Amino acid sequence: xxxxxxxxxxxxxxxxxxxxxxxxxxxxxxxxxxxxxxxxxxxxxxxxxxxxxxxxxxxxxxxxxxxxxxxxxxxxxxxxxxxxxxxxxxxxxxxxxxxxxxxxxxxxxxxxxxxxxxxxxxxxxxxxxxxxxxxxxxxxxxxxxxxxxxxxxxxxxxxxxxxxxxxxxxxxxxxxxxxxxxxxxxxxxxxxxxxxxxxxxxxxxxxxxxxxxxxxxxxxxxxxxxxxxxxxxxxxxxxxxxxxxxxxxxxxxxxxxxxxxxxxxxxxxxxxxxxxxxxxxxxxxxxxxxxxxxxxxxxxxxxxxxxxxxxxxxxxxxxxxxxxxxxxxxxxxxxxxxxxxxxxxxxxxxxxxxxxxxxxxxxxxxxxxxxxxxxxxxxxxxxxxxxxxxxxxxxxxxxxxxxxxxxxxxxxxxxxxxxxxxxxxxxxxxxxxxxxxxxxxxxxxxxxxxxxxxxxxxxxxxxxxxxxxxxxxxxxxxxxxxxxxxxxxxxxxxxxxxxxxxxxxxxxxxxxxxxxxxxxxxxxxxxxxxxxxxxxxxxxxxxxxxxxxxxxxxxxxxxxxxxxxxxxxxxxxxxxxxxxxxxxxx
Amino acid sequence: xxxxxxxxxxxxxxxxxxxxxxxxxxxxxxxxxxxxxxxxxxxxxxxxxxxxxxxxxxxxxxxxxxxxxxxxxxxxxxxxxxxxxxxxxxxxxxxxxxxxxxxxxxxxxxxxxxxxxxxxxxxxxxxxxxxxxxxxxxxxxxxxxxxxxxxxxxxxxxxxxxxxxxxxxxxxxxxxxxxxxxxxxxxxxxxxxxxxxxxxxxxxxxxxxxxxxxxxxxxxxxxxxxxxxxxxxxxxxxxxxxxxx
Numbered sequence: 128x129x130x131x132x133x134x135x136x137x138x139x140x141x142x143x144x145x146x147x148x149x150x151x152x153x154x155x156x157x158x159x160x161x162x163x164x165x166x167x168x169x170x171x172x173x174x175x176x177x178x179x180x181x182x183x184x185x186x187x188x189x190x191x192x193x194x195x196x197x198x199x200x201x202x203x204x205x206x207x208x209x210x211x212x213x214x215x216x217x218x219x220x221x222x223x224x225x226x227x228x229x230x231x232x233x234x235x236x237x238x239x240x241x242x243x244x245x246x247x248x249x250x251x252x253x254x255x256x257x258x259x260x261x262x263x264x265x266x267x268x269x270x271x272x273x274x275x276x277x278x279x280x281x282x283x284x285x286x287x288x289x290x291x292x293x294x295x296x297x298x299x300x301x302x303x304x305x306x307x308x309x310x311x312x313x314x315x316x317x318x319x320x321x322x323x324x325x326x327x328x329x330x331x332x333x334x335x336x337x338x339x340x341x342x343x344x345x346x347x348x349x350x351x352x353x354x355x356x357x358x359x360x361x362x363x364x365x366x367x368x369x370x371x372x373x374x375x376x377x378x379x380x381x382x383x384x385x386x387x388x389x390x391x392x393x394x395x396x397x398x399x400x401x402x403x404x405x406x407x408x409x410x411x412x413x414x415x416x417x418x419x420x421x422x423x424x425x426x427x428x429x430x431x432x433x434x435x436x437x438x439x440x441x442x443x444x445x446x447x448x449x450x451x452x453x454x455x456x457x458x459x460x461x462x463x464x465x466x467x468x469x470x471x472x473x474x475x476x477x478x479x480x481x482x483x484x485x486x487x488x489x490x491x492x493x494x495x496x497x498x499x500x501x502x503x504x505x506x507x508x509x510x511x512x513x514x515x516x517x518x519x520x521x522x523x524x525x526x527x528x529x530x531x532x533x534x535x536x537x538x539x540x541x542x543x544x545x546x547x548x549x550x551x552x553x554x555x556x557x558x559x560x561x562x563x564x565x566x567x568x569x570x571x572x573x574x575x576x577x578x579x580x581x582x583x584x585x586x587x588x589x590x591x592x593x594x595x596x597x598x599x600x601x602x603x604x605x606x607x608x609x610x611x612x613x614x615x616x617x618x619x620x621x622x623x624x625x626x627x628x629x630x631x632x633x634x635x636x637x638x639x640x641x642x643x644x645x646x647x648x649x650x651x652x653x654x655x656x657x658x659x660x661x662x663x664x665x666x667x668x669x670x671x672x673x674x675x676x677x678x679x680x681x682x683x684x685x686x687x688x689x690x691x692x693x694x695x696x697x698x699x700x701x702x703x704x705x706x707x708x709x710x711x712x713x
Numbered sequence: 714x715x716x717x718x719x720x721x722x723x724x725x726x727x728x729x730x731x732x733x734x735x736x737x738x739x740x741x742x743x744x745x746x747x748x749x750x751x752x753x754x755x756x757x758x759x760x761x762x763x764x765x766x767x768x769x770x771x772x773x774x775x776x777x778x779x780x781x782x783x784x785x786x787x788x789x790x791x792x793x794x795x796x797x798x799x800x801x802x803x804x805x806x807x808x809x810x811x812x813x814x815x816x817x818x819x820x821x822x823x824x825x826x827x828x829x830x831x832x833x834x835x836x837x838x839x840x841x842x843x844x845x846x847x848x849x850x851x852x853x854x855x856x857x858x859x860x861x862x863x864x865x866x867x868x869x870x871x872x873x874x875x876x877x878x879x880x881x882x883x884x885x886x887x888x889x890x891x892x893x894x895x896x897x898x899x900x901x902x903x904x905x906x907x908x909x910x911x912x913x914x915x916x917x918x919x920x921x922x923x924x925x926x927x928x929x930x931x932x933x934x935x936x937x938x939x940x941x942x943x944x945x946x947x948x949x950x951x952x953x954x955x956x957x958x
Binding site for chain 1: 720832833834854855857858861862865866869870872873874875876877878891892895896899900903904907908909910911912913914915916917918919920922923924925926927
C-alpha cells in the first residue's frame with residue numbers, strides 16, 4: 128500500500144531536519160508505529176505519505192514514495208488527488224477544523240470531492256454510529272473538549288473513506304478517557320482493513336494494535352520491530368531507545384527508574400544510566416546539571432514549610448446556577464511539587480486559573496503557610512503566583528530572551544521582590560538597572576539559556592521557549608509557580624528534562640503546582656497529588672514521602688521515597704477508563 | 714459577531730440569499746434613508762422595521778426583539794415629549810442619540826437575525842449557488858472560522874500579560890499594544906499555516922466547485938419576503954415617477 132524507495136527529503140531553507148534514504152514497504156491493512164525522539168523525522172514521514180511534502184513544504188525529494196499506486200510527487204491533481212486515498216489527523220486540535228460545527232466538519236472532505244449531498248448525509252450517519260458520537264452532531268466545535276475534538280478529526284477523515292490513515296501525535300493533548308476512545312477508533316480502522324500509520328511518543332495506548340514499529344533516528348530508519356518485538360523490549364533496551372512505556376503496566380514499574388534519574392538530577396556525582404547512552408544530540412541534554420545548579424545557586428532549601436491552603440474556591444459560569452468548580456479546602460505543600468490531575472474537563476484548568484487569580488468570577492482565598500497565614504484574595508494572588516501557560520507562544524512578547532526575563536522581574540522597590548534584596552535604595556537608577564540585568568542573566572545561565580540571551584524568543588526551539596517561560600517565572604520572584612500541561616507532545620527525554628527543572632524549582636524553595644493528565648510525567652515530577660473531578664477535589668495523597676530513617680537515603684532529599692501504593696493508585700486513575708476516580712477516593 | 718453554529722430549524726425558514734436581500738433592503742431604507750422624506754418612504758421604513766423585529770422574534774429571540782423594540786419606542790417617546798423642552802448641549806446630545814438609535818437599530822436587528830439564523834456553511838453554499846467564485850467564498854469561510862480562534866488566543870495572551878503586570882493602570886501601559894500584537898500575529902500565522910495543511914489534506918481545491926449538505930433553497934416564505942422587498946423598491950420608483958407622494 129505504501130512504498131518508500133530510497134527516499135530522502137530535505138526541507139528548503141533547512142529549517143527542519145529531513146529524512147535520509149528511507150526504504151520500506153507498508154502492506155495494506157497494517158498498523159504501523161513511527162517512533163523515535165522529537166526531530167527524528169517521524170513527522171516528515173507522515174508528510175511524505177499524505178503529500179504535504181513536497182506539495183506544501185518545499186524541499187528536495189529524491190527516491191520515490193508510492194501510496195495506493197500513486198507516485199505522490201507526480202500525482203495527478205496534486206495534494207487533492209492524494210487526499211482521496213490518504214486521510215490525515217494532526218496533533219493540534221485547535222487548528223485542524225475548517226468549519227464551525229461538527230456536522231459540517233464531517234461533511235467537509237466529501238463536499239470537496241463533490242459527493243452528492245444525500246450520500247454525504249448517509250456517510251455522516253454511519254461514521255457517527257461507528258464512532259459513538261451521534262450526540263456530537265450539530266454541536267459547535269468550540270464547545271467540545273480536546274478529546275471530543277480529536278474524535279471529530281478522526282471521524283471527518285473517515286467519512287471520505289480513504290484506505291490509508293496517517294496520524295501525527297494524535298494523543299498529545301488527550302487524557303486517559305479520550306485516549307481510550309482513540310484506541311477504539313484505531314482498532315475500528317484496523318478491523319475495516321485500513322492501513323494506519325501513527326507517529327507517536329506516548330505508546331502504551333497502542334499496545335496490541337501495532338503490527339510493526341519503525342524506529343527512526345536523525346532521519347534514518349534505524350530499527351524495525353514487529354509488534355511483539357516492541358512489546359518484548361526489555362526496560363533497559365527501551366530506555367536506551369528513549370521510548371516511553373509500551374504497556375500500561377510498565378508505567379508504574381518505570382516509576383522506580385524515574386526516581387533513580389531524579390536522584391541523579393539532584394546529586395551531581397551520580398550519573399543516570401538511562402540518559403547517558405543518548406545524551407548527545409539533544410542540545411538540552413544537560414538538564415541534570417541545570418537542575419543541580421538551580422538548586423545550588425538559590426537559598427538553601429528548608430524542608431517542610433507548611434502548606435498553602437485553598438479556602439473555598441468556587442467558580443460559576445455566567446447564567447449557570449451551580450458552580451462549575453467548588454473546592455472547599457485543599458492543601459498545596461510549600462516547597463514541593465503538587466500534581467493536579469483529573470480528566471479533560473474535570474476543572475483542572477479552572478482551578479489553576481482561580482489559583483492564579485485570573486478570573487473575576489472566581490471566589491475564595493489562598494492562605495499562606497504559618498506563621499503569617501495571610502489570606503490572599505484574587506488580586507493578591509495575581510502577584511503571588513506565576514503561570515507558565517500550555518502554549519508558551521502566548522507569553523513571548525519582547526524582542527530578546529533577556530527582555531522577556533526583565534519584563535517578568537518585579538520593578539525596583541516592589542515589596543514582594545526577593546531579587547531586590549541587594550538593590551539598596553541609595554543606588555542610582557542606572558546601577559539598579561544593571562543589577563537587574565545581572566540577575567536576569569544569572570537566571571538564564573541557570574537554565575542553560577545564556578548563549579541565546581540576545582536572540583529573538585520566537586527563533587528558539589520549542590524546548591528553549593518553554594525554558595524562557597520558566598526563566599520568566601523564576602525572575603518573577605513569586606512563591607508559587609503553576610504549570611499548565613507542560614509536557615503535551617514531548618518525547619521521553621524532554622519530558623524528563625522538564626520534570627528535572629520543576630523539581631529543581633521546588634528544591635530552590637518555590638511551590639510548584641503542575642496540571643497534567645500524563646501518568647508518566649506525574650510520576651516523575653510530583654511529590655503530592657491532588658485529583659479533581661467534576662470541579663471537586665476528590666482525592667489528595669503524597670507520592671513521595673520522607674524516609675529519613677533509611678540510612679541508604681541519607682544523601683538525598685528527605686522527600687525522596689516513592690510511595691509504591693500511591694504510585695499505583697495514580698497510574699490506575701490516569702490510565703484506565705474503568706478506574707473511577709471517585710470510587711478510588713472512597 | 715459570529716455566525717450561528719447549528720442551522721435554524723424553526724417554522725419560518727428562509728434561504729440565505731433572501732435574508733441578505735432583506736437585510737440590504739432594510740439597510741437601504743432605514744440606514745441610508747433611501748427615498749428621503751417622502752410619506753411613502755416613511756411608511757416603508759415603518760413596515761420594514763416591524764418585519765425585522767417580527768422575524769427576530771419568530772426565530773426564537775423574543776426577548777432580544779422585545780428589548781430592541783422597547784429601545785426604539787423609548788427613542789421616539791423622547792423625541793416626541795422630552796426633546797422640545799431641552800435645549801443647549803444636552804438637547805443636542807439627546808437629539809444625536811435618538812437619531813443614531815432610530816436610524817441604525819432596524820438594520821442592526823435585521824443583521825442580527827441574518828447571523829443568528831444562518832450558519833457559515835449555509836451562507837457559503839448560498840453564495841456558491843449564486844455563482845460567487847471560490848476565490849471569494851473560501852477566504853470568507855476562513856474568516857468566519859478564524860474569529861473564535863483569534864478570540865481564544867487573545868484571551869490567553871491577555872492572561873500572560875496580566876501576570877506580568879502589563880495592563881491598564883499597571884505602570885507598563887505603553888507596552889500594552891506592542892506586546893499584544895506580536896504574539897497575536899505570530900500565533901495567528903502559525904494556526905493559519907496548520908489550518909491550510911489540514912484543509913489541503915482533506916481535498917480543499919480538488920475541483921472548482923464543491924457540493925454542500927447545507928439545506929438551502931427557496932420556498933413560499935422566500936417568495937413572500939422577496940415580493941415584499943420588491944414592493945418597497947417598486948413604491949419608491951412610483952414616488953420617483955410622481956405616482957405616489
